[in-house]
Amino acid sequence: MSARQMKLGLFLWATGHHIAAWRHPDAHVTAGIDIGHYIQLARTAEAAKFDMVFCEDAAGLREANVQIASQTSRSIGFEPISLLSALAIQTERIGLVSTASTSYNEPYGLARTFASLDNLSGGRAGWNLVTSASPIEAANFGATGLRPHADRYARAREFATVVTGLWNRRAAGHDGESFSVRDPLDIPPSPQGAPVMVQAGASDDGKDLAARTADVVFSAAQTFDEAKAFYGDLKGRLAAYGRQPDDVKIMPGVAPIVAATKAEAQAKYDALQEMIPDDVGVALLSSYLSISDLGRYPIDGPLPELPESEGMKSRQALVIEQARRDGLSIRELARYFAGARGHWRVVGTAEQVADELQARFEGGAADGFNVMPSWFPGELDAFATLVVPELQRRGLFRKDYEGRTLREHLGLKRPVKGFNPSAALCRTP
Amino acid sequence: MSARQMKLGLFLWATGHHIAAWRHPDAHVTAGIDIGHYIQLARTAEAAKFDMVFCEDAAGLREANVQIASQTSRSIGFEPISLLSALAIQTERIGLVSTASTSYNEPYGLARTFASLDNLSGGRAGWNLVTSASPIEAANFGATGLRPHADRYARAREFATVVTGLWNRRAAGHDGESFSVRDPLDIPPSPQGAPVMVQAGASDDGKDLAARTADVVFSAAQTFDEAKAFYGDLKGRLAAYGRQPDDVKIMPGVAPIVAATKAEAQAKYDALQEMIPDDVGVALLSSYLSISDLGRYPIDGPLPELPESEGMKSRQALVIEQARRDGLSIRELARYFAGARGHWRVVGTAEQVADELQARFEGGAADGFNVMPSWFPGELDAFATLVVPELQRRGLFRKDYEGRTLREHLGLKRPVKGFNPSAALCRTP
Numbered sequence: 001m002s003a004r005q006m007k008l009g010l011f012l013w014a015t016g017h018h019i020a021a022w023r024h025p026d027a028h029v030t031a032g033i034d035i036g037h038y039i040q041l042a043r044t045a046e047a048a049k050f051d052m053v054f055c056e057d058a059a060g061l062r063e064a065n066v067q068i069a070s071q072t073s074r075s076i077g078f079e080p081i082s083l084l085s086a087l088a089i090q091t092e093r094i095g096l097v098s099t100a101s102t103s104y105n106e107p108y109g110l111a112r113t114f115a116s117l118d119n120l121s122g123g124r125a126g127w128n129l130v131t132s133a134s135p136i137e138a139a140n141f142g143a144t145g146l147r148p149h150a151d152r153y154a155r156a157r158e159f160a161t162v163v164t165g166l167w168n169r170r171a172a173g174h175d176g177e178s179f180s181v182r183d184p185l186d187i188p189p190s191p192q193g194a195p196v197m198v199q200a201g202a203s204d205d206g207k208d209l210a211a212r213t214a215d216v217v218f219s220a221a222q223t224f225d226e227a228k229a230f231y232g233d234l235k236g237r238l239a240a241y242g243r244q245p246d247d248v249k250i251m252p253g254v255a256p257i258v259a260a261t262k263a264e265a266q267a268k269y270d271a272l273q274e275m276i277p278d279d280v281g282v283a284l285l286s287s288y289l290s291i292s293d294l295g296r297y298p299i300d301g302p303l304p305e306l307p308e309s310e311g312m313k314s315r316q317a318l319v320i321e322q323a324r325r326d327g328l329s330i331r332e333l334a335r336y337f338a339g340a341r342g343h344w345r346v347v348g349t350a351e352q353v354a355d356e357l358q359a360r361f362e363g364g365a366a367d368g369f370n371v372m373p374s375w376f377p378g379e380l381d382a383f384a385t386l387v388v389p390e391l392q393r394r395g396l397f398r399k400d401y402e403g404r405t406l407r408e409h410l411g412l413k414r415p416v417k418g419f420n421p422s423a424a425l426c427r428t429p
Numbered sequence: 430m431s432a433r434q435m436k437l438g439l440f441l442w443a444t445g446h447h448i449a450a451w452r453h454p455d456a457h458v459t460a461g462i463d464i465g466h467y468i469q470l471a472r473t474a475e476a477a478k479f480d481m482v483f484c485e486d487a488a489g490l491r492e493a494n495v496q497i498a499s500q501t502s503r504s505i506g507f508e509p510i511s512l513l514s515a516l517a518i519q520t521e522r523i524g525l526v527s528t529a530s531t532s533y534n535e536p537y538g539l540a541r542t543f544a545s546l547d548n549l550s551g552g553r554a555g556w557n558l559v560t561s562a563s564p565i566e567a568a569n570f571g572a573t574g575l576r577p578h579a580d581r582y583a584r585a586r587e588f589a590t591v592v593t594g595l596w597n598r599r600a601a602g603h604d605g606e607s608f609s610v611r612d613p614l615d616i617p618p619s620p621q622g623a624p625v626m627v628q629a630g631a632s633d634d635g636k637d638l639a640a641r642t643a644d645v646v647f648s649a650a651q652t653f654d655e656a657k658a659f660y661g662d663l664k665g666r667l668a669a670y671g672r673q674p675d676d677v678k679i680m681p682g683v684a685p686i687v688a689a690t691k692a693e694a695q696a697k698y699d700a701l702q703e704m705i706p707d708d709v710g711v712a713l714l715s716s717y718l719s720i721s722d723l724g725r726y727p728i729d730g731p732l733p734e735l736p737e738s739e740g741m742k743s744r745q746a747l748v749i750e751q752a753r754r755d756g757l758s759i760r761e762l763a764r765y766f767a768g769a770r771g772h773w774r775v776v777g778t779a780e781q782v783a784d785e786l787q788a789r790f791e792g793g794a795a796d797g798f799n800v801m802p803s804w805f806p807g808e809l810d811a812f813a814t815l816v817v818p819e820l821q822r823r824g825l826f827r828k829d830y831e832g833r834t835l836r837e838h839l840g841l842k843r844p845v846k847g848f849n850p851s852a853a854l855c856r857t858p
Contacts, residue, residue, distance in 0.1 A: 033548045033617065035518070059538050060612050076615055079545035085514035086549055089464065104535060108569040109488050116508035119462045120515055139611035140537040182568035183489050186505055188462065 006361045006396055007249050007368025007410055008388075009097070009218075010045040010053045012038060014077045016375030017255055019284060019338040020275035024375045031376060032077030039090045041376055048384040049398050051409040052095030052126060053087070054198075054218070054370060055080035059104060060136040081113055088121035095406030097126035097198055097216075102155055104132060104141045107162035108181050114195045115167060115187040123192030123405035126216070127163070129199050129209075131156045153205035154178075160197070160213045167194035168415045192405035193414040202230065210248070211237035215412050218370050219252045220343050222322060227252050227344070227365035249367040249410055253343035254357070257374060258382045262348050269347045272374055273339055281334030288342065289316055299331045318342050343372055350386035357387075358396055435790045435825055436678050436797025436839055437817075438526070438647075439474040439482045441467060443506045445804030446684055448713060448767040449704035453804045460805060461506035468519045470805055477813040478827050480838040481524030481555060482516070483627075483647070483799060484509035488533060489565040510542055517550035524835030526555035526627055526645075531584055533561060533570045536591035537610050543624045544596060544616040552621030552834035555645070556592070558628050558638075560585045564719075582634035583607075589626070589642045596623035597844045621834035622843040631659065639677070640666035644841050647799050648681045649772050651751060656681050656773070656794035678796040678839055681789070682772035686803060687782050687811045698776045701803055702768055710763030717771065718745055728760045747771055772801055779815035786816075787825055 014032035015021040022029050031037040042053050057080045077083075080098040088096055096117065100110055110127070118125035131152040132138070138146050147155075155178050162174050166185045174181045199210040200218040210217045217234060221227035230252075235245045257272075259265035278299060286294040289306060297304050303323045306316070319342060323333045339345060346356045360366040373379035391397035402408060443461035444450040451458050460466040471482050486509045506512075509527040517525055525546065529539055539556070547554035560581040561567070567575050576584075584607050591603050595614045603610045628639040629647040639646045646663060650656035659681075664674045686701075688694035707728060715723040718735060726733050732752045735745070748771060752762045768774060775785045789795040802808035820826035836843060 035549050039518075059541055061615050076617060078549060078616070079542045082510055082514040082542060082545040082549055085511040086518045089468075089515045089518050104538060106533060106570050109533060112488055113508045113511060116511040120464050120507060120511055136612065139609075141535050142607075142609040178571075180568075180571040183565065186489065187507070188505060 005398055006357065006366070006391070007216075007251055008048075008050045008397065009095075009251055009368070009370040010041065010050050010380065011253065011370050011372045012041055012053050012055050012083075013372075014376075016379065017341065017343075017372040018272050018374035019280060019341075020272055021375035023275040024272065024378070026378055027375050028377075030076075032075075035078070035083075035086055037376070038078070038083060038087060041380060042087045042091050042094060044377065044380055044384050046091050046094040048388045049401060050094055050371075051368070052097050052124075052406060053084075054097045054126075054128065055083060055099060056128075057099040057101070057130075058132070058134060058137050059101070060134070060140045081117060084125075085117055085120055088117065088124065093124070093401045093404060093409075095124045095126055095196065095409060096121055097128055097196065097406075099128040099130050101130050101132040101137070102159040103147065103152060104137065107159050107179050108166065108183075108185075110159075111163040111166040112185055112187060114163075115185055115190070118190035118192065118195045119187060121190075123190040123407070125190070126196035126198050126406055128218070129156060129160060129197065129213075131201065149203065149205065153201075153209060157209055157212070160209065164194070164197065164213065164415075190405075192407040196406050196410065196412065207234050207237060210234060211243070212241050214248055215407075216249045216251060216410065219250060220318060221252050221365075222318070222342075222344055224360060224363065224365055226318075227360055228363065231365050246411075247413070249412075251368045251370045252360070252366050253372050254369045255339070255343050255345045255372045255374060256353050256383055256387065257345070257347045257379060258350055258353050258386050260349065260386075262352060265347045265349065269339075269345075269374075273335055276335050276338050278331060278334070281338045282330060284338050285319070285330070285334040288319060288337070294330065297330060299334075300329045303328075303330060303333060339374075341372075350390040353383075353387050354390040354394065354396070357391065358394065361396065434827055435786065435795070435820070436645075436680055437477075437479045437826065438524075438680055438797070438799040439470065439479050439809065440682065440799050440801045441470055441482050441484050441512075442801075443805075445808065446770065446772075446801040447701050447803035448709060448770075449701055450804035452704040453701065453807070455807055456804050457806075459505075461504075464507070464512075464515055466805070467507070467512060467516060470809060471516045471520050471523060473806065473809055473813055475520050475523040477817045478830060479523055479800075480797070481526050481553075481835060482513075483526045483555075483557065484512060484528060485557075486528040486530070486559075487561070487563055487566050488530070489563070489569045510546060513554075514546055514549055517546065517553065522553070522830045522833060522838075524553045524555055524625065524838060525550055526557055526625065526835075528557040528559050530559050530561040530566070531588040532576065532581060533566065536588050536608050537595065537612075537614075539588075540592040540595040541614055541616060543592075544614055544619070547619035547621065547624045548616060550619075552619040552836070554619070555625035555627050555835055557647070558585060558589060558626065558642075560630065578632065578634065582630075582638060586638055586641070589638065593623070593626065593642065593844075619834075621836040625835050625839065625841065636663050636666060639663060640672070641670050643677055644836075645678045645680060645839065648679060649747060650681050650794075651747070651771075651773055653789060653792065653794055655747075656789055657792065660794050675840075676842070678841075680797045680799045681795050682801050683786070683798045684768070684772050684774045684801045684803060685782050685812055685816065686774070686776045686808060687779055687815050689778065689815075691777050691781060694776045694778065698768075698774075698803075702764055705764050705767050707760060707763070710767040711759060713767050714748070714759070714763040717748060717766070723759065726759060728763075729758045732757075732759060732762060768803075770801075779819040782812075782816050783819040783823065783825070786820065787823065790825065 015027050084096040084098050114125050114127045135146050158176050158178050162179050196215045198216040199214040219230050231250050257265050257269045346353050392399050444456050513525040513527050543556045564575050587605050587607050591608050625644045626642050627645040628643040648659050660679050686694050686698045775782050821828050
């Protein structure tokens with residue numbers, strides 16, 4: 001029995017994380033706008049004692065390429081604050097984490113919205129800070145182009161300072177480079193004090209910001225060595241900000257496909273992979289590499305040399321390294337990549353999947369995992385009924401919630417409490 | 430029996446609309462952040478067949494003046510999108526209308542959020558467009574001051590055009606003075622087509638914008654003549670935009686206090702009025718008049734001459750007219766005004782309250798009313814159990830919902846349907 005236990009998040013996403021999920025015979029094609037679907041997923045995750053559910057977000061079409069958009073159903077979905085507020089009322093314990101951008105919001109409004117969700121849920125909210133690297137989003141917010149990487153992060157740092165200041169009641173006012181905020185929030189602290197701060201940026205700026213402010217870091221790592229290097233790098237940055245290694249939980253994404261036998265799991269995976277049309281795979285790979293003309297290279301040839309873009313630097317590096325390492329053609333890389341969007345994929349029995357998770361958890365490569373089922377609800381149900389009990393048997397995962405708030409689930413400290421203006425409201429005149 | 434029936438909205442607000450509501454012996458002081466409280470109110474309104482619940486909003490402390498803030502509990506409350514998303518799951522029929530500002534949001538994000546709530550609720554969302562006249566909010570959004578009235582409305586007009594374009598799938602793109610938006614929304618139309626557009630601005634610019642784009646107008650009118658003049662003015666502006674009088678429902682606010690006898694109702698009202706401390710009344714009046722030094726004038730003397738501000742022009746005019754008409758001192762005006770925030774107050778039996786509502790409804794002064802109970806849940810319960818059945822007996826209000834969407838409740842046309850990109854997602858490759 002290990003005293004330390006892993007943390008588990010469920011990454012919610014419409015029909016599922018596999019690009020061809022919607023073609024699965026049992027898939028729910030309009031899942032993205034079916035609140036009943038999301039309630040079912042959140043309740044399944046809560047029954048399995050997951051720490052949290054997590055929503056990505058982008059204010060624009062997820063897939064700019066019409067070849068992809070017309071051949072996936074995951075481009076359509078709820079805006080996450082409204083979705084998680086609805087889920088807050090239909091669940092009791094599980095954490096509710098939403099992505100929101102520092103590029104297209106103002107800190108007072110964002111701090112207020114998450115504080116509201118945090119109160120609504122009894123202390124279960126989290127904010128995944130993103131800087132919005134996509135030119136698709138930029139085109140919907142009056143920008144003529146994307147801000148340079150370093151500028152986005154400078155704004156994000158100030159944004160995070162203002163938001164955490166508002167949440168923790170330390171800020172009597174802020175007058176900075178990008179933002180000026182006078183008032184405290186009109187919403188008091190929730191039972192967990194303040195929403196959990198999540199980040200996923202894996203660039204140098206991203207890791208530095210995470211070391212400074214994050215409670216949880218979602219990462220993407222294919223191999224054990226990549227995961228361990230990222231883990232060590234990020235934990236090593238914490239001391240510079242007066243923080244302990246355990247103050248940040250690092251949770252790489254994992255796309256598990258599990259069945260009673262290895263052969264059955266492999267067959268499920270192969271069937272999904274075969275549903276990926278080549279044009280969709282190539283278009284998706286192009287969008288992650290931020291280049292528009294990948295389609296003009298021979299599909300069975302190697303990936304061409306690519307200039308570094310201002311987009312997702314780290315994601316791009318991962319994909320390129322993947323192709324070089326395995327000597328993959330564009331078609332092979334596209335298909336491989338499309339299946340789990342650059343995340344770690346594990347195919348096998350419950351014991352085999354648990355072995356893999358345990359190796360990373362105990363080998364200094366992860367504090368837990370953000371689970372990305374290939375299609376909903378099937379692969380979530382398989383993980384919840386097969387892998388979770390195996391992890392529990394090994395003492396690697398909780399059998400019941402220890403507390404009521406997301407901070408309690410994650411074993412995170414309550415943020416420092418300062419002046420609480422709501423207390424002033426209870427005095428008699 | 431009248432074929433035409435009135436529309437009823439419930440204006441949700443923490444402990445209640447009366448400034449001293451929190452001092453009521455049965456009041457729930459922390460109601461503003463108690464989701465159970467709001468669920469109870471929404472269900473009461475739904476059982477009484479109200480058309481909608483309505484949330485005001487301002488991203489900042491509602492009461493800048495510490496004298497008010499420390500002596501009311503309504504400064505603290507949920508952010509309304511998260512609140513209404515939670516209520517959407519706990520109700521089935523009632524409309525859900527939230528205020529949101531054109532000054533501190535971007536149209537793509539706002540259109541997306543309301544479209545999400547609209548889907549989540551099965552077609553029951555509405556957006557109350559405000560331009561944010563408060564310097565309190567401005568100070569939290571990096572602005573050095575408030576934008577001039579006319580500039581705010583120019584931005585609001587363009588904002589509304591972009592949002593309705595996105596909702597109605599007409600906009601393939603927008604490149605204007607304040608905004609540039611490329612994509613369609615990533616959320617399909619709800620069963621009502623698009624959220625209902627609500628407005629409350631009563632200035633000339635406000636009425637013009639309402640005539641152009643609103644489905645519902647909330648107004649504030651003390652007397653029958655004021656209400657009738659506003660009603661005629663606004664309906665008269667519709668033809669210029671190719672619209673019919675019935676395309677816009679005008680719903681003035683009303684603060685009813687109802688009991689089995691007139692004397693009992695009056696006693697309930699008097700008791701609340703006596704709970705208003707003078708300093709709070711004067712400070713509240715000052716904030717509505719956008720002047721900071723009302724406290725230095727003799728409290729038993731008349732209102733001083735005031736310059737026109739860039740704030741709420743129409744609200745200011747109403748208050749000043751009120752004082753002049755009735756020859757009120759600052760103390761009297763402050764107390765009178767504090768009780769219903771400039772809205773129409775009706776005190777009496779169910780029959781008397783119904784008589785008053787009927788007179789305005791049949792006299793060309795209202796299509797319905799936005800009900801503002803003095804304290805929750807008491808005065809809502811009284812209205813729902815006493816006044817609503819009386820209105821139903823007279824054939825003036827529905828006994829059951831005719832449809833499932835807010836547009837159906839209000840008898841509004843479904844907006845023009847254009848290209849629906851979600852339809853494209855259902856084709857097989």
